[in-house]
Amino acid sequence: MKYTDIAIIGGGLAGSTAAAMLGRAGIAAVLVDPHPVYPRDFRVEKLSGDEQIARFRNTGLSEAVLRQAAQANENWIARFGILLDKAPRQQIGILYDALVNAIRAEIPEGVEKIFAKAVSISTTDDRQSIVLSNRETISARLVVLANGLNVGLRQTLGIERQIVSPCHSISIGFDIFPVSRPAFAFPALTYFSERPSDRIPYLTLFPVGNKMRANLFVYRGADDPWLREFRLAPAKTLNAALPKLERITGAFTVPGEIKIRPADLTINTGYLRQGVVLVGDAFLSTCPVTGTGTDKVFTDVERLCNVHIPAWLATEGMGENKIAAFYDDPLKKACDEWSIAKAHHFRSVSIDGELYWQAQRWARFLAWFGRGFLRQIFSAPSDERGPQVAPAAAPSSSSSSSSSSLSSST
Secondary structure (H helix, E strand, O other): OEEEEEEEEOOOHHHHHHHHHHHHOOOOEEEEOOOOOOOOOOOOOEEEOHHHHHHHHOOOOHHHHHOOOEEEOOEEEEEOOEEEEEEOOOEEEOOHHHHHHHHHOOOOOOOEEEOOOEEEEEOOOOOEEEEEOOOOEEEEEEEEEOOOOOOHHHHHOOOEEEEEEEEEEEEEEEEEEEOOOOOOOOOOEEEEOOOHHHOOOEEEEEEEOOEEEEEEEEOOOOOOHHHHHHHHOHHHHHHHHOOOOHHHHOOEEOOOOOEEEEEEEEEEEOOOEOOEEEOHHHOOEOOHHHOOHHHHHHHHHHHHHHHHHHHHHOOOOOOHHHHHHHHOOHHHHHHHHHHHHHHHHHHHHHHOOOHHHHHHHHHHHHHHHHHHHHHHHHOOOOOOOOOOOOOOOOOOOOOOOOOOOOOOOO
16 A cells, blocks of 8 residues: 555646646655556647746746747748738647656656556545556545546546537648748748638647647548548648648648547536546546647646645545635636637637628638738837748658558547
8 A cells, every 4th residue: 555645647748747746846646657658649739829838837847848849939820821920929849748758757756656557446535545457556635637538437436527519629630841842931830721611720830849740620520531531642632621721831741640639528527526636638628629728737737736735735634625626716717618618619710601600700810910910010020030940851742742651540
């Protein structure tokens, strides 16, 4: 039997961040995850914007981690093949496994890592017991469930996941290379859909390492034949869906692996339990299109580790009345509600055919155009653009529609 104050189940973004924060605060904690090194996983690949990065900074871990990421300080905004703005917006590209492993490197030695799976949890008002797949048992005052969409442990506690919007969106990730030139002209790019019928909210291109990474988001069913077409001929399919894209990017090729991940919107019921708290996707999952998933994780973990756990450990017991304070935290609740609302709004403004949403699309287009126009007039000339990304050598290609066999989806 191992005794600790906090047992964290799941070593992804939420769990690893919690372990690092608690360890730095001198709070006894154990991190349980099957993987000594977090494996490749197609999830978060970019952090962007002052607010999201500020949430990361609130964890105290951002400086060491962001030094390992590729950064662009300007993001081009385009639609209909028209460059609308060159916005001074920070784009930080880092693959999910690299982000998690960089955070894990910040976990102090005092936090024990156990590479196993949690098999069962039994709870009381005082201490919780966790049985692991390696037959070890942990006794902890509090269990932090940060195991994402894995529902097994939650179901044993009477916590049920409900799918609010099945396959709400699909994320597609791939590397993209310019044809017949060493680099793209832009440091980073967001290209919005040209036609609602293509069910694409936007394509975002950003540097990761020495390559340009692409995340394409679509609102389609998981069995839509369009996804197979994209897997077989990604550049050709992308150009058909966004026919004016090459006016901004120039000719490009997509010669490598394609990652495809459907995302449901989910909530949980029965989550208020003695001795157990859910964070990140384990509590509520949102839509990757909005980019709010990391906002939710950093908000959850920062409030839990900086505010609630220190207060809870100061007195005896770990009953439901204590746990409720986290779920009722006004900053957490506001972030959750904002994430859910944005998921539904973004889908409607991208693909709904009603007159209201058509007007919203044109209003956004004119707002981007206006901001870009005013920036050109009133901003002093500056050479301080984000770094140009020199891509790694790509297989030779004679056209932008070349493709290759691709691996199965994540």
